[in-house]
Amino acid sequence: MRVLVTGGAGFIGSHTCDRLVELGHEVTVLDALRAPVHRDGEPMYLTPGVELYTGDVRNRDLLTNLLRRADAVYHLAAYQDYLPDFASFTDVNVTSTALLYEIIVAERLAPSRVVVASSQAAMGEGLYRCAEHGEQLPDMRPESALRRGEWELSCPVCAGPMELLPTPERVANPQNAYGMSKYGQEMVAVNLGRRYGIATVALRYSIVQGPRQSVYNAYSGACRIFNLHYLLGGAPTLYEDGQAVRDYVNIHDVVDANVLVFSDERAAGRVFNVGGGTGYTTAEFADVVRRQYGSGEPGRVTGEYRFGDTRHIVSDIDALKQLGWAPRRTPADSVAEYAAWLEGMPGLDAILAEADAKMRALGVVRKAR
Numbered sequence: 001m002r003v004l005v006t007g008g009a010g011f012i013g014s015h016t017c018d019r020l021v022e023l024g025h026e027v028t029v030l031d032a033l034r035a036p037v038h039r040d041g042e043p044m045y046l047t048p049g050v051e052l053y054t055g056d057v058r059n060r061d062l063l064t065n066l067l068r069r070a071d072a073v074y075h076l077a078a079y080q081d082y083l084p085d086f087a088s089f090t091d092v093n094v095t096s097t098a099l100l101y102e103i104i105v106a107e108r109l110a111p112s113r114v115v116v117a118s119s120q121a122a123m124g125e126g127l128y129r130c131a132e133h134g135e136q137l138p139d140m141r142p143e144s145a146l147r148r149g150e151w152e153l154s155c156p157v158c159a160g161p162m163e164l165l166p167t168p169e170r171v172a173n174p175q176n177a178y179g180m181s182k183y184g185q186e187m188v189a190v191n192l193g194r195r196y197g198i199a200t201v202a203l204r205y206s207i208v209q210g211p212r213q214s215v216y217n218a219y220s221g222a223c224r225i226f227n228l229h230y231l232l233g234g235a236p237t238l239y240e241d242g243q244a245v246r247d248y249v250n251i252h253d254v255v256d257a258n259v260l261v262f263s264d265e266r267a268a269g270r271v272f273n274v275g276g277g278t279g280y281t282t283a284e285f286a287d288v289v290r291r292q293y294g295s296g297e298p299g300r301v302t303g304e305y306r307f308g309d310t311r312h313i314v315s316d317i318d319a320l321k322q323l324g325w326a327p328r329r330t331p332a333d334s335v336a337e338y339a340a341w342l343e344g345m346p347g348l349d350a351i352l353a354e355a356d357a358k359m360r361a362l363g364v365v366r367k368a369r
């Protein structure tokens with residue numbers, strides 16, 4: 001098949017392209033090679049054999065031409081990071097998706113599948129259970145509580161403790177500009193897909209880990225930040241009390257999911273979580289990274305927190321497991337592969353300092369009093 005991959009020069013996109021080429025598909029990439037991910041133009045790891053078009057996913061003429069030549073589409077290009085320009089998230093992520101469907105319908109194209117990248121961020125603070133009041137979808141934590149160092153969410157009805165549950169796809173409760181745009185994108189894709197008979201799948205990735213994850217994003221997760229600290233001989237700061245829970249999914253498991261839903265008829269028209277299946281506290285994950293570098297220094301808890309962070313979230317991955325997918329790699333596998341990729345990369349100390357300074361300048365990192 002001729003497959004168009006938007007964002008195919010990025011982390012998940014390039015690994016997906018590798019697999020598609022391996023499977024014998026003809027792959028075209030549309031990627032704007034955006035900063036901060038692509039500081040030096042075309043990345044070295046770009047899949048050999050793909051045809052790269054450097055351009056914006058919101059460029060109607062370019063997108064039309066590429067869609068005319070495609071039998072199927074992965075829409076992975078996105079505006080990300082932890083930035084205050086809210087309109088850019090909707091503009092890139094939602095508008096580009098609407099445009100994609102607009103062109104498919106206007107041109108009477110019939111792609112066999114459109115796979116769009118959504119995110120766990122669409123589920124916000126996720127699903128909890130209060131022993132007395134049952135299932136709860138808590139709202140974001142108030143800044144006043146975080147300033148006092150009160151990290152845990154409590155039942156919105158009785159303010160009592162709640163049990164964290166794996167969050168299934170039926171939950172949509174995004175609470176930041178990125179999550180809202182990803183949920184918007186998902187709705188546009190799945191609903192327009194259904195209305196116009198375009199087989200569409202939205203995948204809500206959890207925190208994806210592996211080589212090629214950009215070292216330049218200010219906010220790109222624990223894997224990058226912890227690896228850089230331990231590699232450079234230090235130890236990372238663990239935000240809040242180091243007990244926030246997340247699930248981490250390996251890039252190759254993500255690619256397995258991407259190719260599974262590409263052809264499985266049962267996937268069409270649906271949204272799936274793609275996660276690691278197991279919750280890790282930040283401190284536990286830091287320990288995985290610490291062991292990789294043979295350091296004896298655990299992460300430090302300093303009372304700092306990141307404004308807007310979710311307390312805990314673990315995706316329920318049962319729906320995709322029913323189709324035969326399961327995560328097969330561990331966070332330790334991801335960290336080992338990521339560490340190998342970082343080896344010998346120049347200027348890492350400057351990159352770490354710059355990312356940290358940016359987060360502080362934006363007022364994202366704050367301290368409890």
Ligand SMILES: NC(=O)c1ccc[n+]([C@@H]2O[C@H](COP(=O)([O-])OP(=O)(O)OC[C@H]3O[C@@H](n4cnc5c(N)ncnc54)[C@H](O)[C@@H]3O)[C@@H](O)[C@H]2O)c1
Pocket residue numbers: 006007008009010011012013030031032033034035037038055056057058075076077078079080092117118119120204205206207208209213214
């Ligand atoms: N990495 C994760 O942990 C994660 C988690 C959840 C969801 N996702 C989603 O997966 C997708 C891929 O993420 P990634 O981690 O590979 O990110 P990435 O930044 O490595 O790749 C994104 C690519 O999109 C390109 N791009 C950005 N804006 C563009 C535009 N306007 N036009 C054309 N190209 C543009 C960038 O140049 C980049 O190559 C995104 O949609 C993201 O929201 C990623």
